[in-house]
Amino acid sequence: MVSRPAPASALPPGAELPEHAGFWRAVLDDVRDPVFVRDPDGALRWANAAAERLAADDAPEFVDVTETTGKVGASGVLRPARIRALPGGWRAWTVPDEGRRRPEEFLAEAGPKLAAARGRHGTARVIAELAASALGDCAFVLLPTTRGRWEWWSSGGTGAPAHGRIRRVPPQLAPVVADAFTAVGRPEARSVPGGEVAALPSVVAEQFQAHSDVSVTSLGEGVPGAVLVGRRGEPAFGSAQPRAIGAFAAAAGTALANAHRFALQEEATRGLESTLRPQPPARVEGANFELWYEPAVGVLGVGGDFYDVLGRDDGSAFVVVGDICGKGAEAAALTGRVRHSLAALHLVERDGRTLLRLLNELLIAGGSNRFATLVLGSVAPADGGLELTLASGGHPAPLVLRRGGGVEEISVPGTLVGISPQARFAEATTHLAEGDVCLLYTDGVTEARNRTESAELFGDERLYTVLEDCVGLPAQEVVGRLREAVREWLGNSGHDDIAVLAIEAASPVE
Structure with missing residues (x-):
């Protein structure tokens, strides 16, 4: 059976969903993927943001296959969907983003690797490797160092993983990147304009020349620095890409902060040992x-x-x-x-x-x-x-x-x-x-x-x-x-x- 209800944008004024916890928990379990909610008569009554982007203001098609599976048609493409029965005869249609990993899966894998890294250098190198392997095609970790310079670690791109120091670019030439160094609060990915990428030192700019998108995010835990990620194709996590980059940057900042604290403890320990041994x-x-x-x-x-x-x-x-x-x-x-x-x-x-x-x-x-x-x-x-x-x-x-x-x-x-x-x-x-x-x-x-x-x-x-x-x-x-x-x-x-x-x-x- 194929039905064509009104598009998500045509919900009647003042329409409300049932106010009971079982309904909302079942719906919110899947909000990362496109979710369409239909009433007992089959009319589309609610869609989350991902579902609205998928429908693109067109009327989606709903095809029942079994009681728990179906297909949703949008933009001329039929996509597999899970059907979840809700109280009162309502049903939630969830379109899983097949072929794409969830940010949570990546973060679960990255966490132990970040925790196992040792020292500032080792931790920054692991951050660059993880970002390049999962978030894009090339990644640079930039941290402030002495004499007004940046220390960098890179992975991916056209060369092997590398490390070095470069001059710090004035904020007026690279305002987005400069803001990332001083940003407070939870890290958020921001797109870096092409002109600003070109203004970065050549060792960085040349690696990002062929990338369709370059984003930058700060590091949490009060750690000054930034992570630059460039990609050539579609985002690895789809619409969840900014969330994946921000969450990873927060974990990376925690790892760097821990590395700094551990280094201070090691220095104090060596000082004590030299006087006590x-x-x-x-x-x-x-x-x-x-x-x-x-x-x-x-x-x-x-x-x-x-x-x-x-x-x-x-x-x-x-x-x-x-x-x-x-x-x-x-x-x-x-x-x-x-x-x-x-x-x-x-x-x-x-x-x-x-x-x-x-x-x-x-x-x-x-x-x-x-x-x-x-x-x-x-x-x-x-x-x-x-x-x-x-x-x-x-x-x-x-x-x-x-x-x-x-x-x-x-x-x-x-x-x-x-x-x-x-x-x-x-x-x-x-x-x-x-x-x-x-x-x-x-x-x-x-x-x-x-x-x-x-x-x-x-x-x-x-x-x-x-x-x-x-x-x-x-x-x-x-x-x-x-x-x-x-x-x-x-x-x-x-x-x-x-x-x-x-x-x-x-x-x-x-």
């Missing part, structure tokens, strides 16, 4: 220092565990291995405070117990709710080896691997640092003969959790077993074997901060 150990005659420093995974490449080996004018060195309660940025910040305080104090104070007492007072006065465990002292050359003087504040006892056999514990009891004004600390001195190795470590070693049984810790017993098999070996080999054993125990599971300092009385240099 321990430096290579000082040189002491007759001593070898071997290190294993492995912070827990986090934003910063440092954590709550730390070490330092700082040289003194008399040829000795101040050594410290410590553990700040907790992990992450807050623990790393307190770690820096403790390290820098000790670096200053050791220049005027050699007694380890006094250093721990002063640090204890400093932490309590600072109001921190975190505590620390430390072992610190001096390493000095001595006849036949090294003299090692150590004081401890609640830290695991230092262990000495004697070249002649056995593993000894240096007993230096002491209370946690930063908890009580009445804290007490002890100090002990030991001699390292040639080939002896003293191991200072944090509890990240003994409290490492098994890869399959997380409740099972590496523990003191396994530590002693590993070290007993290392007696007589150089410090480098001792630390290497311990690291291998702990990593095997951990597998791929996470771990707390780990710091290990091995001090070896080395053979004299001949």
Whole structure:
């Protein structure tokens, strides 16, 4: 059956659609495509903007095929249509724009790619590639840079993807493009006049010479810049092309804003790391220092565990291995405070117990709710080896691997640092003969959790077993074997901060 009702423009004055939610929801579900609404008698009563453009003021034809499908004739062409039954016998005829993607589909694909881009350069390059592949044939991303210039990224057109810098065109020569750089609010695509395209620098203008349409849009999120898109043929998204460009530009602006924030965070992180990360150990005659420093995974490449080996004018060195309660940025910040305080104090104070007492007072006065465990002292050359003087504040006892056999514990009891004004600390001195190795470590070693049984810790017993098999070996080999054993125990599971300092009385240099 074929019927020819009055055109959409001939709706009777004051005509209204039924006022119930089910009717409107069903109609509005498909407003992106041409939608015609007919009453129970088959008369056309309403059409959306897309349908009016399709009919072009002619009377559309409606051909029923099945209860849910039909055809709509407009401008001499019959197009497939979906028929949706509405309350009261009304029906909505929707003409899907076959062969064209919906903007939502493109944006759903573009979103993860924009999110995965890294840095300003990488993000701008991805924006140009996505715009050229889906919105047109050629795309330029323009962002302001130093000395009054624009930085650009291109994709599509007559050449390969490219990047460079160009002079900024005065606003009077390119007002539409200039306005896009400073526009606020949601991005909207605007057509760029041919004369203005020609006024752009040649690297841009030449790419757009053969394009039937060039549009520009701003970037959202307060990001200064613009995206230029040129196409030779019909718009990829039909009448939804401006909406697709604007929505994509908003997503691109968000990606650039995130890239900028991430870059600032990286810069701040690198600055913090440079001040918090321990430096290579000082040189002491007759001593070898071997290190294993492995912070827990986090934003910063440092954590709550730390070490330092700082040289003194008399040829000795101040050594410290410590553990700040907790992990992450807050623990790393307190770690820096403790390290820098000790670096200053050791220049005027050699007694380890006094250093721990002063640090204890400093932490309590600072109001921190975190505590620390430390072992610190001096390493000095001595006849036949090294003299090692150590004081401890609640830290695991230092262990000495004697070249002649056995593993000894240096007993230096002491209370946690930063908890009580009445804290007490002890100090002990030991001699390292040639080939002896003293191991200072944090509890990240003994409290490492098994890869399959997380409740099972590496523990003191396994530590002693590993070290007993290392007696007589150089410090480098001792630390290497311990690291291998702990990593095997951990597998791929996470771990707390780990710091290990091995001090070896080395053979004299001949």
